[in-house]
Amino acid sequence: MASIADTAAPRRFRIGQTDLIQKIAIATALILFACALFAPLIAPYDPLAQSLLSRLRPPMGFDRYASGHYTGTDELGRDVLSRALYGLRLTLTLAFAGAVIGLAIGGTLGLIAGLRRGWVEDTIMSLVDMQIAIPFTLVALLILSLFGSSLTVLVLVLGIAGWEQYARIVRAEVRKLGALPFIEAARAAGAGPVYTARHHVLPNIVSPLVVQFTLAVSNIVILESTLSFLGLGVQPPQPSLGSMVGLGRDYMPTAPWIVLTPAALIVALTFSVQILGDWLRDRADVRLRDR
């Protein structure tokens, strides 16, 4: 049988490493957010401006480098770095908008399920189970095929991508809180369900929701990139990280920089946001924080 000391030692080792990774990830996330926010100021070129006679020029340091296009030009002679910065901006905007919609839908339904119980809870949780059971990428492809891939439709699709996670978390937290004395006291004092939810339940489930929100942003970045890669997301000429990878894939053997720059940003973004989510969870969870 393993002793407590046996299990504690690797834990300390892991934490020691993770702290450094977390710092790097948080710094990366902050830099990426800043780049997205200030893209119009730091992008060297208009992301849509073409220069047909400077197509497919490689990054700085290679033969045929076109001066000023540090990470090269794409198939229409557009500056890859500028497009990647604007693509990052759009991808992050979509991810946050999608995460907010998911939070609103999932949080509300989870709250209702947790407070009302009975058939309402059963119905909502059945919907949650259905959403979990069906691969959402297929659902998203179907919706975008039927209703077109305008930004509005895309945001809505990204929004409903992860609502069930919020619903499950909120329902579980509400049920847990419902049994606690201060909620019972509020009810005994005559507080209605809406008042109870607003003043006593919501403030106590903010932490897990923030963590879930962060993780959802990362997942939505991947989903948006997937849809755009398949041509059903952001439409040309507007760049998103996924659409840049998707449209550039035919040039991977001959002009890999078109794909590498946005692909590296997708990896950096999802990795750093994921680690950021873990960090927030660790801080929010008393049991983990004390270890």
Place this chain on the structure above:
Amino acid sequence: MFRLMLTTAIAALPYAASAQEITVGAANMAPYLDPGRDHSNVGSQFYYNSFDTLIDRDHTKLEPEWVPALATSWELIEPTVMELKLREGVKFHNGDDMTADDVIFSLNRMMQATFPPYVVRAKDRLGNFTHAEKIDDHTIRIHAEREEPLWETLISLQQVMIIPEAYTKALSGDPEVAEDSDYEAFALAPVGTGPYAIESFQPGEKLVWARFDDFWGDRAPLARVNVVQIAETASRVTALKTGEADIITNLAPDQLSLVDSDPNLKTEGSATALFHVMIMNQNHPKLQDPRIRKAMSLAIDRDALNEALWLGKAVVPSSHTMVEMGALHQPDLVTFEYDPERAKALLEEAGYDGFEITYDTAATYYTNGLLAAQAIMEMWAAVGINGKVQVRDKWSGNDPEMMARNWSNPMYFADPFGSFGVMWAPNGPSQSEGRFNTDADYAEKWERFRFSTDVAARKEAYREVMERVKDDPAVLPLYRPFESWGMKQSVNWAPMPGHIPYVLDFRAGSISLADS
């Protein structure tokens, strides 16, 4: 380990190409195979290997030189009647002998069409033919309504390739009657008389040709050909490099160096007999003023598109004309130009207020289609047009909301009628879809162009038609794309100048393998 290796080797056996077997990685595979109803760029790749026409042409030559095929001789016995002697001893792939009845059935299914897809094809190119009749077991006659200047040209079309009557009628329902369901079934299990039988066909995925030993002509050089759809360009190139494919289709110019730099591979290509075009909806409420459409056309620098996207290998036409049209080729006509200053002036005259003009394109169907669309938006912006690309894989040419989009206008046969004419005839496909208008004056010019038996008169009438197009444009030919095929060094194959676009001709004399 030995067992694993043995199992792997045995599993790989069916895919290992023998000396007379090749695999083609095609960008697209047809959803059905019926030469009568089809005129797509995808389908036209496949028919020539499996089907024959009555009259063929020497495809090694640009100028038409008619040669016997299923008919051994032909003559006009009246200005509107052609009599043809049929070849004896011809067999279909299912073992049936080809008879005069099969020929009459094949021709009349188009000339007296009732199956809607045949009706469409018959109307846009075979409308002058009334019927075919059997004279005896080896003689038939084809009747035209009016004197026909293009007899051999039209009798050698893919749409009048010969199919077996009894086999087709027996595919569904009453075996004595040709029903629509028979034609639908035929398109999934096609049978012809060509040098390669279609051994298997999975729509949209795969086609397998096997040499037909009873073919009436020269023996097919290949025992077997597998055509597999590989939609992604990068995947096709990889398939060629790894040896999974021996030939790949639709290589964009940007990819040529990738193949040519490999000592085991090479490319073949040509400016194919087809225009990538921009079409404009004359009836869209915001585009009814022809000055707006003229500006849309004048703003596009097609030479710049050619230099940038096709490395200068495409051909930019000054009018809707091609060298394959022989005596009817009119390179001196100037119907389409690049003049951004004139475009700006026309927009101002027309009171263009900056409304958005959408340009539809499929994502991948046309080589460089999406790139050209985006470049055109930049050119429009330079003259003040507020353009927007809409990626729509569904055809929008029949959508009243469509403002402009890309399309291709192939040369279905070597005549202006076979290129511009098929698409832009009075009551033709473009007018039927509601985006192109004609009037009595246009129809009169069209009639002279279509039916004059004097070449000079046809040229003059076509010039007048082009003037109408210039004044009220609904189409702009962008360029003849330079289409390329990649292949192993051991494969001796190249597109032939006498074919319609994209034909994969693997008949005797058209392909050989170095190690065979």
